[in-house]
Amino acid sequence: xxxxxxxxxxxxxxxxxxxxxxxxxxxxxxxxxxxxxxxxxxxxxxxxxxxxxxxxxxxxxxxxxxxxxxxxxxxxxxxxxxxxxxxxxxxxxxxxxxxxxxxxxxxxxxxxxxxxxxxxxxxxxxxxxxxxxxxxxxxxxxxxxxxxxxxxxxxxxxxxxxxxxxxxxxxxxxxxxxxxxxxxxxxxxxxxxxxxxxxxxxxxxxxxxxxxxxxxxxxxxxxxx
Numbered sequence: 447x448x449x450x451x452x453x454x455x456x457x458x459x460x461x462x463x464x465x466x467x468x469x470x471x472x473x474x475x476x477x478x479x480x481x482x483x484x485x486x487x488x489x490x491x492x493x494x495x496x497x498x499x500x501x502x503x504x505x506x507x508x509x510x511x512x513x514x515x516x517x518x519x520x521x522x523x524x525x526x527x528x529x530x531x532x533x534x535x536x537x538x539x540x541x542x543x544x545x546x547x548x549x550x551x552x553x554x555x556x557x558x559x560x561x562x563x564x565x566x567x568x569x570x571x572x573x574x575x576x577x578x579x580x581x582x583x584x585x586x587x588x589x590x591x592x593x594x595x596x597x598x599x600x601x602x603x604x605x606x607x608x609x610x611x612x613x614x615x616x617x618x619x620x621x622x623x624x625x626x627x628x629x630x631x632x633x634x635x636x637x638x639x640x641x642x643x644x645x646x647x648x649x650x651x652x653x654x655x656x657x658x659x660x661x662x663x664x665x666x667x668x669x670x671x
Contacts, residue, residue: 449478453493465497466504476501476508484519488526495532503539510543517546520553527564530557534570538577551578551585558592565603572607 447468455461469475479501483494502509509516519525520533534554542550554571557563572589579586593608600608 449475450482450490453482453490453497457493457496462497462500466501469497469501469505471505473508476505477512480512480515483529484515492526492528495528499532499536502536506540509536509540513543513546517549517553521549527567531564531566531570534567534574538570538573542574542578547578547581550574551582555588555592558596561599565601568600569603569607572604572611576611 447465449465449468452461452465452468465479469479476498479494479498482490483498485491516533516536520530534557537550554574557571558568558575572593575585575589579589590612593612596604597608
């Protein structure tokens with residue numbers, strides 16, 4: 447197979463699968479794909495990322511020799527979304543060596559904070575940080591803060607991935623839903639979470655069991671939500 451010609455032939459799922467199948471368990475063929483992905487031809491780099499991520503996920507043993515270059519590439523300015531998305535897709539599925547973990551965390555936080563990054567890039571970045579938080583629990587609170595700050599501006603894809611993360615680590619986040627709630631009583635850790643007047647908010651927890659306190663009688667439960 448002429449890999450370059452195959453990549454340029456068409457950008458379809460069928461073509462991606464044919465390239466991944468051709469690479470199979472052959473490290474040399476995967477190396478050839480990485481070389482094209484990190485090259486200077488913008489169209490080639492955009493299209494080669496898709497099969498590269500799937501081939502790398504199928505054979506994570508292919509990745510270590512290239513991981514440093516892939517992480518460095520992510521630091522470049524004005525990268526095409528396809529390059530970022532497929533690199534982060536790959537990173538969420540592999541074990542990242544310690545020497546790259548700091549750079550990867552910084553990159554993923556920058557992607558999530560950015561108001562211009564695409565939803566897929568942000569969603570994959572959340573998963574990478576979720577994975578790394580198992581080794582660095584101190585980033586959980588920072589990630590929670592970032593999620594809260596970005597919540598109102600993000601898409602359903604971001605919300606879905608963020609709620610999964612927050613449930614796993616039993617973290618609470620205010621989410622707009624109801625008006626004029628002076629407070630919410632969360633019945634799982636018997637925790638009261640005050641909410642600003644006129645703010646629309648509800649809480650999610652891993653128990654998914656909330657009770658709204660009565661607006662006129664704080665000690666009395668209102669209906670379940």
